[in-house]
Amino acid sequence: MYAQLVKTAGTGVKTREEMSDEERNFQDRVDRDEKIEPKDWMPDDYRATLIRQIGQHAHSEIVGQLPEGNWITRAPTLERKAILLAKVQDEAGHGLYLYCAAETLGVTRDELTEELLSGRMKYSSIFNYPTLNWADIGAVGWLVDGAAIMNQVPLQRTSYGPYSRAMIRICKEESFHQRQGYDIMMKMAQGSDAQRRMAQDALNRFWYPSLMMFGPSDKDSVHSAQSLAWKIKIDTNDELRQRFVDQTVPQAKYLGLTIPDENLKWNEERGAHDFSEPDWAEFFNVIKGKGPCNVDRMDARVAAWEDGAWVRDGLLAHARKKSATRTAAE
Amino acid sequence: MSKEWPLWEVFIRGQHGLSHRHVGSLHAPDAEMAIKNARDVYTRRNEGVSIWVVEAQHIAASSPEEKGPLYEPSNSKVYRHPTFFDIPEEVGHM
Numbered sequence: 001m002y003a004q005l006v007k008t009a010g011t012g013v014k015t016r017e018e019m020s021d022e023e024r025n026f027q028d029r030v031d032r033d034e035k036i037e038p039k040d041w042m043p044d045d046y047r048a049t050l051i052r053q054i055g056q057h058a059h060s061e062i063v064g065q066l067p068e069g070n071w072i073t074r075a076p077t078l079e080r081k082a083i084l085l086a087k088v089q090d091e092a093g094h095g096l097y098l099y100c101a102a103e104t105l106g107v108t109r110d111e112l113t114e115e116l117l118s119g120r121m122k123y124s125s126i127f128n129y130p131t132l133n134w135a136d137i138g139a140v141g142w143l144v145d146g147a148a149i150m151n152q153v154p155l156q157r158t159s160y161g162p163y164s165r166a167m168i169r170i171c172k173e174e175s176f177h178q179r180q181g182y183d184i185m186m187k188m189a190q191g192s193d194a195q196r197r198m199a200q201d202a203l204n205r206f207w208y209p210s211l212m213m214f215g216p217s218d219k220d221s222v223h224s225a226q227s228l229a230w231k232i233k234i235d236t237n238d239e240l241r242q243r244f245v246d247q248t249v250p251q252a253k254y255l256g257l258t259i260p261d262e263n264l265k266w267n268e269e270r271g272a273h274d275f276s277e278p279d280w281a282e283f284f285n286v287i288k289g290k291g292p293c294n295v296d297r298m299d300a301r302v303a304a305w306e307d308g309a310w311v312r313d314g315l316l317a318h319a320r321k322k323s324a325t326r327t328a329a330e
Numbered sequence: 331m332s333k334e335w336p337l338w339e340v341f342i343r344g345q346h347g348l349s350h351r352h353v354g355s356l357h358a359p360d361a362e363m364a365i366k367n368a369r370d371v372y373t374r375r376n377e378g379v380s381i382w383v384v385e386a387q388h389i390a391a392s393s394p395e396e397k398g399p400l401y402e403p404s405n406s407k408v409y410r411h412p413t414f415f416d417i418p419e420e421v422g423h424m
């Protein structure tokens with residue numbers, strides 16, 4: 001989801017016989033639910049996969065500020081503006097917690113930033129869709145943060161200590177995000193006809209992109225099998241997507257809004273909803289950079305990095321000068 | 331020379347008189363900015379009343395390989411726990 005297409009390094013799950021002593025010992029620790037900490041021995045592929053996954057997650061939090069930031073200056077009331085500002089500020093924090101977790105694996109912050117800005121590392125496809133009006137801000141909080149929570153709650157139990165701790169912090173803050181979004185949707189859905197139409201339109205546009213957040217089916221993927229064995233992935237993409245649909249259906253019903261899927265129906269036998277898959281061709285297109293807002297998002301990140309260079313450099317120069325005078329005085 | 335701001339570890343003391351606890355890390359050019367950033371990143375919901383920051387490179391840490399020599403000696407000293415001693419019930423709470 002926030003990390004949708006993380007290709008696990010390596011060739012798939014090894015049998016116990018194929019494992020070295022170190023690998024076996026490591027897998028036993030993971031199986032016992034012991035946390036792996038930065039200085040502990042870990043397979044190179046575990047480290048590489050985690051850097052990709054946590055990095056992608058961090059980038060998503062950071063780029064994810066842009067679609068909502070778009071509406072801070074135009075929020076309908078001062079209260080909504082303060083709430084949205086707090087929400088977006090949280091997302092910045094989420095990005096920072098995650099970058100720090102990735103850095104414990106031996107990658108630097110500048111390297112991660114460089115990978116994002118050059119397009120080598122990805123962020124979630126969802127943030128390449130535009131937020132056209134205020135109802136979209138409701139839909140984003142309700143659906144996008146809702147899908148994020150679905151993915152992040154199980155990841156609190158992930159095997160890598162720093163990642164797990166970042167997830168625990170993030171999850172504590174996340175439910176405010178979804179609730180403020182749903183609160184906007186309630187206001188709109190109970191408002192004038194025009195507001196209801198806006199709410200329905202926002203749901204129509206964000207439904208399938210939200211389902212895409214979990215990534216394509218990975219039930220047959222050897223990469224996912226390895227990530228599951230390492231407990232850096234806890235559920236399959238399909239399991240999470242199903243859970244999300246089942247949770248969201250009654251919420252949409254309460255709002256009196258219609259989920260834009262003719263095939264959506266309760267399946268008694270499975271005890272779950274049947275629903276239509278999103279258009280995966282569209283998903284891969286967005287991932288490749290051809291979504292509606294990819295160029296805007298990257299331009300905004302590059303500009304922020306370049307325009308901020310003189311501040312970063314100036315503060316560092318000042319700090320070095322101060323510490324040099326201090327050392328000279330001693 | 332790298333132009334990346336150094337990494338700082340952040341410790342926060344909560345409301346109820348507990349010790350400072352490690353909450354995470356961040357980058358900042360100097361201690362003053364590290365505290366300001368820690369305020370924004372780690373105390374947005376009243377999590378603390380006091381912040382310590384220390385540059386990560388100044389922290390010395392034990393290594394996982396030393397686990398045996400460091401912690402095993404305490405395994406055999408069960409008498410350090412009060413439950414090691416049986417106190418007759420008539421004596422009352424102790």
Ligand SMILES: [Fe+2]
Pocket residue numbers: 061064091145148
């Ligand atoms: Fe988010």
Ligand SMILES: [Fe+2]
Pocket residue numbers: 061090091094148170174
């Ligand atoms: Fe977040």
Ligand SMILES: [Fe+2]
Pocket residue numbers: 091145148174177
């Ligand atoms: Fe969020």
